[in-house]
Amino acid sequence: MDTLTREQTEAMTGAEARAHFRAGLxxxxxxxxxxxxxxxxxxxxxxxxxxxxxxxxxxxxxCPVLDVTDxxxxxxxxxxxxxxxxxxxxxxxxxxxxxxxxxTDATEHWRDDLVTFVIGCSYTFERGxxxxxxxxxxxxxxxxxxxxxxxxxxxxxxxxxxxxxVGMRPIPAxxxxxxxxxTARYPSVHGAPVHIGDPAALGxxxxxxxxxxxxxxxxxxxxxxxxxxxTTQAAVIASKLEFAITHSPGYMFIxxxxxxxxxx
Amino acid sequence: MDTLTREQTEAMTGAEARAHFRAGLxxxxxxxxxxxxxxxxxxxxxxxxxxxxxxxxxxxxxCPVLDVTDxxxxxxxxxxxxxxxxxxxxxxxxxxxxxxxxxTDATEHWRDDLVTFVIGCSYTFERGxxxxxxxxxxxxxxxxxxxxxxxxxxxxxxxxxxxxxVGMRPIPAxxxxxxxxxTARYPSVHGAPVHIGDPAALGxxxxxxxxxxxxxxxxxxxxxxxxxxxTTQAAVIASKLEFAITHSPGYMFIxxxxxxxxxx
Numbered sequence: 302m303d304t305l306t307r308e309q310t311e312a313m314t315g316a317e318a319r320a321h322f323r324a325g326l327x328x329x330x331x332x333x334x335x336x337x338x339x340x341x342x343x344x345x346x347x348x349x350x351x352x353x354x355x356x357x358x359x360x361x362x363x364c365p366v367l368d369v370t371d372x373x374x375x376x377x378x379x380x381x382x383x384x385x386x387x388x389x390x391x392x393x394x395x396x397x398x399x400x401x402x403x404x405t406d407a408t409e410h411w412r413d414d415l416v417t418f419v420i421g422c423s424y425t426f427e428r429g430x431x432x433x434x435x436x437x438x439x440x441x442x443x444x445x446x447x448x449x450x451x452x453x454x455x456x457x458x459x460x461x462x463x464x465x466x467v468g469m470r471p472i473p474a475x476x477x478x479x480x481x482x483x484t485a486r487y488p489s490v491h492g493a494p495v496h497i498g499d500p501a502a503l504g505x506x507x508x509x510x511x512x513x514x515x516x517x518x519x520x521x522x523x524x525x526x527x528x529x530x531x532t533t534q535a536a537v538i539a540s541k542l543e544f545a546i547t548h549s550p551g552y553m554f555i556x557x558x559x560x561x562x563x564x565x
Numbered sequence: 566m567d568t569l570t571r572e573q574t575e576a577m578t579g580a581e582a583r584a585h586f587r588a589g590l591x592x593x594x595x596x597x598x599x600x601x602x603x604x605x606x607x608x609x610x611x612x613x614x615x616x617x618x619x620x621x622x623x624x625x626x627x628c629p630v631l632d633v634t635d636x637x638x639x640x641x642x643x644x645x646x647x648x649x650x651x652x653x654x655x656x657x658x659x660x661x662x663x664x665x666x667x668x669t670d671a672t673e674h675w676r677d678d679l680v681t682f683v684i685g686c687s688y689t690f691e692r693g694x695x696x697x698x699x700x701x702x703x704x705x706x707x708x709x710x711x712x713x714x715x716x717x718x719x720x721x722x723x724x725x726x727x728x729x730x731v732g733m734r735p736i737p738a739x740x741x742x743x744x745x746x747x748t749a750r751y752p753s754v755h756g757a758p759v760h761i762g763d764p765a766a767l768g769x770x771x772x773x774x775x776x777x778x779x780x781x782x783x784x785x786x787x788x789x790x791x792x793x794x795x796t797t798q799a800a801v802i803a804s805k806l807e808f809a810i811t812h813s814p815g816y817m818f819i820x821x822x823x824x825x826x827x828x829x
Binding site for chain 2: 350488
């Protein structure tokens, strides 16, 4: 395949981007289909689906549920014709809370009893931030935003517990208030930040060593932290969940839903 | 008990109001504890709890879940010291989708396998409407707002399906836009209206004959319709659910959470 330019990948629809990933392309989705909502994905056996749905309800900033499939179904109302087993650029396969394999096609790991949760992602409000003049450093670098499992415990549900995961964006000080106001308008895709300006208060000791994603220089900016859907993966780890399939952090599912749909 | 004035009931905290209802007082909650969030309530057996949680996720305008209890538990994080079996002024007991009894104390019907859902109520944004100068006719009359099961089907989940239920408030034409803007700021308690101005389009033939609640004259106002948590009761009926306990429409659970908490 010829190399695609950023202009080309950003201009795609969700369906066009998914076709590339279905064909096997493995790249972070940060600069893809920039008008369409990207999401986290987690598939768990039916017998733990209630606990996960309740965990999401009890931790809605981190785990805003946009769709839940019927058991075994690889389709979602959010993307016509999409196959959730193949249409993400990369998946993690989890056993007993350990990530045992990264794959670009999850078909051979799929099971008839898997219930798949499509969970909102903060990428959805990034167009809103850029339109408001807020620079996004990880976009400038073409990398995934850095994420940490922090010292705030989620409210448990049944077998599931674990720490909150946050994503960080460095924001110029005079634009922090703007960033709060813009993202607050997107409550179903993480909404306003959970923390601003003090990484140590969250237990983060080195902003250049994220738990997930890529390091992004902060410079004179203020580090601003939003709740992140990777919180579900931290719960898989902390709860030693028997089996799960998730997206690889930064390698998201891209829907057909315009980002603006989730703005108030 | 001495008769309480509207000023007295409106000024109460949630805990003060609940104490009256726990003692057996059976009144609509429209003019009670006006600074605190009121909610819908539905308790179902554990084996249908996943279907109900999924039904709520798939129909979030009508069924915004604010808390879910552990099986058998009569307590909620939303109201310290509250007993969900006794602290509402009136309950409906449902068997096979039929309301078989109305009680002021649900203790004798409680079961160890009941999971209770606390679901947002549009009363939570009424203070916001009043503060913005939007008159509320059912408050002026001291009655419950009128509600209808309409011709819009909810998205089903497992064993649960049924029609959307809406509540109607007559709004002066020049204030309809204000009412939309104010209520849109409360997405977790039904948010913006689902329909404005055309009852026939919803299949409503007589605005003076509601399916639930009380009739309220419309006069020269515009009828504005918001999604309503009584949708869960319509699902109990349509799905012929074996057993459920709910609040009586208009006789809500009052929490300790200030209304303003749910405003963006």
